Amino acid sequence: MRTLRLSLKSRRALLGLAFISPWLIGFIFLFATPLLQSIRFSFSNLSVAPGGYVLDFVGLKNFKDALLVDATFNRILIDSVGAMVLNVPMILFFSLFTATLLNQKFKGRTLARAIFFLPVILASSAVAAAESAGLINLMGDASAVESTADGGASFNVVSIVRMLANVGLPMAYVDYIVEAIMRIYEIISSSGVQILIFLAALQSVPGSMYEVAKIEGATAYESFWKITFPMVSPLILTNVIYTIIDSFAGSPVTQAIYQTAFKTQNFGLSSAMSWLYTLVIGLVLLVVGWVLSRRVHYN
Amino acid sequence: MAVSGTDRMVVVPKQNYQLQRVRNKTSDLLYSIFRYALVIGISFIILYPLFLKISVAFKDKQDIYNPTIYMIPQHFTLDNIRLAAQVMDYLPLLANTLLFVTITTLLTAISCALAGYGFARFTFPGSNILFVLVILTILVPTSTLMVPMYLHFRSFDFLGIIQLFTGREGVNLLNTYWPSMITAATAGGLKAGLFIYIFRQFFKGMPKEIEEAALIDGAGGFRTFARIMLPNAISPLITVILFSFVWQYNDTFYSALFMSESPLISLKVASLPAQANQLIPQLMGFGSNSGMKADPNYVAMIVDTGILLAIAPLIILYLFVQRYFVESIERSGVVG
Numbered sequence: 001m002r003t004l005r006l007s008l009k010s011r012r013a014l015l016g017l018a019f020i021s022p023w024l025i026g027f028i029f030l031f032a033t034p035l036l037q038s039i040r041f042s043f044s045n046l047s048v049a050p051g052g053y054v055l056d057f058v059g060l061k062n063f064k065d066a067l068l069v070d071a072t073f074n075r076i077l078i079d080s081v082g083a084m085v086l087n088v089p090m091i092l093f094f095s096l097f098t099a100t101l102l103n104q105k106f107k108g109r110t111l112a113r114a115i116f117f118l119p120v121i122l123a124s125s126a127v128a129a130a131e132s133a134g135l136i137n138l139m140g141d142a143s144a145v146e147s148t149a150d151g152g153a154s155f156n157v158v159s160i161v162r163m164l165a166n167v168g169l170p171m172a173y174v175d176y177i178v179e180a181i182m183r184i185y186e187i188i189s190s191s192g193v194q195i196l197i198f199l200a201a202l203q204s205v206p207g208s209m210y211e212v213a214k215i216e217g218a219t220a221y222e223s224f225w226k227i228t229f230p231m232v233s234p235l236i237l238t239n240v241i242y243t244i245i246d247s248f249a250g251s252p253v254t255q256a257i258y259q260t261a262f263k264t265q266n267f268g269l270s271s272a273m274s275w276l277y278t279l280v281i282g283l284v285l286l287v288v289g290w291v292l293s294r295r296v297h298y299n
Numbered sequence: 300m301a302v303s304g305t306d307r308m309v310v311v312p313k314q315n316y317q318l319q320r321v322r323n324k325t326s327d328l329l330y331s332i333f334r335y336a337l338v339i340g341i342s343f344i345i346l347y348p349l350f351l352k353i354s355v356a357f358k359d360k361q362d363i364y365n366p367t368i369y370m371i372p373q374h375f376t377l378d379n380i381r382l383a384a385q386v387m388d389y390l391p392l393l394a395n396t397l398l399f400v401t402i403t404t405l406l407t408a409i410s411c412a413l414a415g416y417g418f419a420r421f422t423f424p425g426s427n428i429l430f431v432l433v434i435l436t437i438l439v440p441t442s443t444l445m446v447p448m449y450l451h452f453r454s455f456d457f458l459g460i461i462q463l464f465t466g467r468e469g470v471n472l473l474n475t476y477w478p479s480m481i482t483a484a485t486a487g488g489l490k491a492g493l494f495i496y497i498f499r500q501f502f503k504g505m506p507k508e509i510e511e512a513a514l515i516d517g518a519g520g521f522r523t524f525a526r527i528m529l530p531n532a533i534s535p536l537i538t539v540i541l542f543s544f545v546w547q548y549n550d551t552f553y554s555a556l557f558m559s560e561s562p563l564i565s566l567k568v569a570s571l572p573a574q575a576n577q578l579i580p581q582l583m584g585f586g587s588n589s590g591m592k593a594d595p596n597y598v599a600m601i602v603d604t605g606i607l608l609a610i611a612p613l614i615i616l617y618l619f620v621q622r623y624f625v626e627s628i629e630r631s632g633v634v635g
Contacts, residue, residue: 012423013423014423016423016426017417017421017423018521019417019524020413020417020429022413022486023410023413023417023433023486026485029485030448030485030487033447033451035439035444035447037447037450038443038444038447041447106331121545121613122610126568126609130568131602188345249440249441254442254552261449274445277440282438
């Protein structure tokens, strides 16, 4: 050891590197390398050869194919972004609301919390697939499943629409709210993690702030908007980003990319698709992050 | 209210005060009724599909077409469960899945805790950039890496070592458990970036003095971590282990990609309807070529029972840990 005398600082640095080394190795070989490879694939025609693969450079052909030749990819991509634009505010609103609710003191709160987080445990694409396949089995074809699923929500939507329209809400809002009500289970089951994050944020708001507000005569409504909301706002950004990524993770786009790669064996096209998809998500995240981070209150 | 000037000083505030109290009480009461209605309603929406499945699991075949039955079957039977277990080959499947998921979960927890600690407490050249890269791994969709990862594990060769020594092309690790083990051990598995983030936030919030004391007492870096930091990190550990376990258990993406032929519950469940259709006539005693088709309603029942069997271990696990889990969320410092 005498030959290798390091200062405390560089010894700490080495120790730190040692701690992150499993991650670093994994990152370099199982993340960065595949990432670069997939960029190369997207500009090439990949054919699988015994024990490896052969690449032919084809330029932007794969990207053109994905956008102009492939019949469905365009539509699926736009649909997914559209669904995300609708979903994210709903999930966010619902999870903040639920977290506020679960943060209050009432009897049975522990039980309520346990139940509300159950969807995190049960959200499984495999189960969802089996359920819809079981239904298709029962009904004969997929369109019948959709119509019965709509019919299954057995309360009258028309009455809600009429009621909200009478109140004087614009039709666009009414549609949105009705949509949210119809898909309440979907929204609940995809907001578990977000509720957790908001709940943790609410726990960190000091109770004395609310006491002061109460003494000053603030109503519950005011103290929500003046205290709770600003205090959890940094986590709104986190949650928006998490929700966007999560809503894309199991989307039809991923399915399409998987199909292209492993059913039609067109690896180049699949890589091009996934890069287009990554770029779209990146753009969405950038815009959302930029807009939100200017409004977020940090203390 | 006709009150004279002197009376107003005394009487009206008192009346006002009482009125105020009544008003407050009623609004509190109304609010708590409203809150209970909401909580119970949402709980019902969450639990309803589960109750439905439990009800179906114990329902006899003759109850399928009885419209008067709601939830509680008239004829109880365990046949559905037995049949579903037979179709799925349940017990060996469960044992295999649990073993696999437990190992990957532990590997993920260890590697992510190490990385999280490294990022929380040490500064080394590029430590901030590297942490940004951790966030990047959360953001890049897994489907982007799918094809290169697949090809990589099809002829796995770490730094070309295998080719160097044997001259062969590398090992095909597809349809083994190695791809998942390797990604888990290198903190690159399912949502590992999120776990590193959770650990980092937690370790950042822990007082530095504890470590310094250990350091002065002569413990090395890894010993301090294993003996002092990790035992204090119970809450993020529970969060990460539960999440990792559940997501790995339910995962179809990686398992379909790397080991589509392995006996894992998530893969089995996805193909359950097709299998049930095929196997149920056989199990009920018809020959495989008899052309008999099972009643689709009955198949649906078996599929539902199978799904219940598949998620049952998770529900049981959750019943045990949910208290720690919910508590740990409050203290896990996801917030920072």
